[in-house]
Amino acid sequence: MTVTLADVAARARVSPATVSRVLNGNYPVAADTRERVLRAVDELDYVLNGPASSLAAATSDLVGILVNDIADPFFGIMAGAAQTEISGPGGSARAGCEKLAVICNTEGSPERELTYLTLLQRQRAAAVVLTGGALEDPGHIAAMSAKLGKLARAGTTVVLCGRPPMPDGDQVLATLAFDNRGGARRLTEHLLGLGHRRIGYVAGPPERTTTRHRLEGHRAALLAAGIDEPQDRLTVHGSYARSSGYTATVELLAREPGLTAVLAANDTVALGVCAALREKGLRIPEDVSVAGFDDLPFAVDTWPALTTVRLPLAEAGARAGRLVMGKEAAPVGGRVGVEGELVVRGSTGVRR
Amino acid sequence: MTVTLADVAARARVSPATVSRVLNGNYPVAADTRERVLRAVDELDYVLNGPASSLAAATSDLVGILVNDIADPFFGIMAGAAQTEISGPGGSARAGCEKLAVICNTEGSPERELTYLTLLQRQRAAAVVLTGGALEDPGHIAAMSAKLGKLARAGTTVVLCGRPPMPDGDQVLATLAFDNRGGARRLTEHLLGLGHRRIGYVAGPPERTTTRHRLEGHRAALLAAGIDEPQDRLTVHGSYARSSGYTATVELLAREPGLTAVLAANDTVALGVCAALREKGLRIPEDVSVAGFDDLPFAVDTWPALTTVRLPLAEAGARAGRLVMGKEAAPVGGRVGVEGELVVRGSTGVRR
DNA sequence: TACCCCTTAGAAAGCGCTTGCTGTCACGAT
DNA sequence: ATCGTGACAGCAAGCGCTTTCTAAGGGGTA
Numbered sequence: 001m002t003v004t005l006a007d008v009a010a011r012a013r014v015s016p017a018t019v020s021r022v023l024n025g026n027y028p029v030a031a032d033t034r035e036r037v038l039r040a041v042d043e044l045d046y047v048l049n050g051p052a053s054s055l056a057a058a059t060s061d062l063v064g065i066l067v068n069d070i071a072d073p074f075f076g077i078m079a080g081a082a083q084t085e086i087s088g089p090g091g092s093a094r095a096g097c098e099k100l101a102v103i104c105n106t107e108g109s110p111e112r113e114l115t116y117l118t119l120l121q122r123q124r125a126a127a128v129v130l131t132g133g134a135l136e137d138p139g140h141i142a143a144m145s146a147k148l149g150k151l152a153r154a155g156t157t158v159v160l161c162g163r164p165p166m167p168d169g170d171q172v173l174a175t176l177a178f179d180n181r182g183g184a185r186r187l188t189e190h191l192l193g194l195g196h197r198r199i200g201y202v203a204g205p206p207e208r209t210t211t212r213h214r215l216e217g218h219r220a221a222l223l224a225a226g227i228d229e230p231q232d233r234l235t236v237h238g239s240y241a242r243s244s245g246y247t248a249t250v251e252l253l254a255r256e257p258g259l260t261a262v263l264a265a266n267d268t269v270a271l272g273v274c275a276a277l278r279e280k281g282l283r284i285p286e287d288v289s290v291a292g293f294d295d296l297p298f299a300v301d302t303w304p305a306l307t308t309v310r311l312p313l314a315e316a317g318a319r320a321g322r323l324v325m326g327k328e329a330a331p332v333g334g335r336v337g338v339e340g341e342l343v344v345r346g347s348t349g350v351r352r
Numbered sequence: 353m354t355v356t357l358a359d360v361a362a363r364a365r366v367s368p369a370t371v372s373r374v375l376n377g378n379y380p381v382a383a384d385t386r387e388r389v390l391r392a393v394d395e396l397d398y399v400l401n402g403p404a405s406s407l408a409a410a411t412s413d414l415v416g417i418l419v420n421d422i423a424d425p426f427f428g429i430m431a432g433a434a435q436t437e438i439s440g441p442g443g444s445a446r447a448g449c450e451k452l453a454v455i456c457n458t459e460g461s462p463e464r465e466l467t468y469l470t471l472l473q474r475q476r477a478a479a480v481v482l483t484g485g486a487l488e489d490p491g492h493i494a495a496m497s498a499k500l501g502k503l504a505r506a507g508t509t510v511v512l513c514g515r516p517p518m519p520d521g522d523q524v525l526a527t528l529a530f531d532n533r534g535g536a537r538r539l540t541e542h543l544l545g546l547g548h549r550r551i552g553y554v555a556g557p558p559e560r561t562t563t564r565h566r567l568e569g570h571r572a573a574l575l576a577a578g579i580d581e582p583q584d585r586l587t588v589h590g591s592y593a594r595s596s597g598y599t600a601t602v603e604l605l606a607r608e609p610g611l612t613a614v615l616a617a618n619d620t621v622a623l624g625v626c627a628a629l630r631e632k633g634l635r636i637p638e639d640v641s642v643a644g645f646d647d648l649p650f651a652v653d654t655w656p657a658l659t660t661v662r663l664p665l666a667e668a669g670a671r672a673g674r675l676v677m678g679k680e681a682a683p684v685g686g687r688v689g690v691e692g693e694l695v696v697r698g699s700t701g702v703r704r
Numbered sequence: 705t706a707c708c709c710c711t712t713a714g715a716a717a718g719c720g721c722t723t724g725c726t727g728t729c730a731c732g733a734t
Numbered sequence: 735a736t737c738g739t740g741a742c743a744g745c746a747a748g749c750g751c752t753t754t755c756t757a758a759g760g761g762g763t764a
Contacts, residue, residue, distance in 0.1 A: 369744060370742085370743060381743085408748080409749085
């Protein structure tokens, strides 16, 4: 029913071994033989049996990209860039041997993260890129570390992108970590420079490293400016969703009606913050300044446009893709810091 | 080096066949034997060899989801919902047999679309979901049709989501087609109802069916209202990117300074339209009304909020996932129309 | 002319799993 | 006591490919 290597071999009047070698191109085959084989492949419309090939060769051309939430452009942009780089040209010398770069959506669930890793391990994936902030839970970190270790030992290359380094980094080829602390710090300094002193902070989920790092940067800036009142009062945790920004802002305003600025966990959350403020009749930035984080594409289109910290998501994703494919040498130590750039737009202004 | 089925069998003191049956759960195995096997699996930390299993069983647990641009939430939302449904609970009775639902980013390229399909075919994928508008090119349609036919014959289930039906639909289990025509028509009628007569249209790439359908709906509404001047003058084609909306609006304004409304190919393009108008000093909606399409999450956060047509992306994606997994029976004829709902917000107003 | 080496093709042994078929055993029915 | 039957377990034959090893030819060199 389905065409096999043997069929192609018969048609080209060579042995299966020769067909395999033509297809893989890693063994000398005379030009006219190759020609004949390729013609047969074409005529029979032959498609290699991936599982059989992976079994025999003990490797596969599958590359996994794990993301927390693919509906969020933050991950979509990184994943897309990584995928382009991985399955793009130059990935490997021989034609017809493209990598199958696939995106796996963990929905932020630690279990699903591990499940996907197991599934990729089962498929003997050639490489894996993990994106997005990690969970702080020690149990999960240990489980991830163990799982990544197994993958690495089985020959799978692992790269982390936009995620803090593993405690014991030797399972991982390279880590691209965003400088969330520094970015948040610069953002808060910007606000302080505009005269703001009562600054609300809508943080992300407390169990994520990204949340903690951004919050730490924020607090460090406040502390450096001599503002050391108990900041917990002006910090509200939530999710990375827009609705979280809305709810948190209502809460913050109740706690401190004299708020003159609100910092959001990210741009999406900032949208919710703006909506809540507007609903209360507060003008942005005249009454309250607002800032986000990430600089997602829509940040420039809100009104006023969002002041934020630009993270080079596409560049980082692409670099992760190149690293994991060995197109680019891994840096010594395997760790690369990725800076965020403060982008000042209309949503922040001097304190009135 | 790596643990195999035989190792597990030895440890549990049963035959490999028994281990396989425990793992697959499709054959009676005595409770204590099963227990022993599972313990051995656990102790040895055994992970099934996917390729070997797929080869022997002639099926795999891979499910592909093709999207045009994963950085675009339009696709991210659909793909995420589909993936959740596919790899989620209830997908199959037996544990440890989750589907590996993966997203493949074609970047809108016909070649990459076919390449991914071949790659999935090579992996003997269990199912494939194709999202997003198709290309109008007859050559490509024929190639796709042929490829999908081969997949279907090889046992791969195919579902189209947010994409027009294939000309000869028997390769496909089901098609969820968005009613782009109807949505665009209602949107234009809304504008006409507000008194607008000079309506610019920023269309998407001419080679995509989505573009054509939306444009057809728009023109049908105009025609029904007795506006039959050569509409080409007020239509500009571009991409589905924000920048396209900006450029096109500049062009439209040059062609017709008396414009009182602009319809965009989608919400993202509408953002660019708004930016261009604002830059020209035109107020929205007082001077010019603007509307988008899709109702992406950010549409409510622009200022003013975007009037648009809501497409139930998550629902459609989820349904496609359920259909392709056989969790839901395919409708007779295999075709399902998905309606868009007009959502009126602040960006459209009566003509001044 | 004899020898060696290089190039290219084939034979065949797996890779690790699934599954049809063949036992084996215990039990109730005859 | 005998046989049929149902419930499990094992044997062994592949699934379609890769790759090592071996063989065959075809110059070049001495």
